[in-house]
Amino acid sequence: MRRLQLASVLLGAGLLVSLASCDKNALSEQDSTVMTADELSLVKAAGFNSLWAEKHQGGYLIEGDIYLTKTQLQDLASTPLTHNFIVGDEEHYRTNYIVSTPATGVRTITVRLTDGFPAYYSTGLDNALARYNTYTDLKINFLRVSTGGDIVVTAADLGTSGGGCILGRASGFPTSSGDPSSGFTLSNSSCATTYLNTVDKVDEVVAHEIGHCIGFRHTDYKRRNSCGPGAGESAGSIGAIHIPGTPTNVSGSYNSWMMACTNGSPLFNDDDVIALREVY
């Protein structure tokens, strides 16, 4: 089984991953999910597949797992693309901004799970944080908190898209001031919790979304090979910088916690650890 989209294509369950914070107030129009010609042109100009886009909850669901507002699309369409270091299809990439860390010591990133989730989600989060914290040589670590939190995981019914169940929606990447993204939403709809029905699956999705929050892009962002045939993502203005030391030439099956579509395994592979250690 390939990765859950994070895996609308193969599993009928899409995890909606935003490229930047979602400002639902940026749009005031459209009730229909049908895209106008102008909107399709905008999607294309922003570097995405205009054949796989629809209106959704005040913004646009693009390529099954990217959620952007019109303002964000306009920004991407008007911003010169970041220089890419594309050699292979499955290198690891980070955004231009990452979480700032102290010269000495470790920065602790706090994470809170809000109410509204099945109990095993809590265990899944704990396991994800524990796996990151296994790598004690990193300049970051993670601490679960019950109030506040740098990264907040919220529950909401995200509904469906194109007949697929939306599993979640990231709220972006690190800020220009070096803070992690403020968190992400996981859907608590019945279709989402039916799919994310084990601790390991929750662990995997949480670890992946935290990866975005601290600046990792999809390992296969260029072509999204893990999701099967379809379009890739754009480097856009957030950047897609190759992480040195990660593979530029991969053959056969390949596994990474930041593949666009999941394979059901929550584990970091060796190259994931290289990427974590290189960035942090």
Ligand SMILES: [Zn+2]
């Ligand atoms: Zn993702």
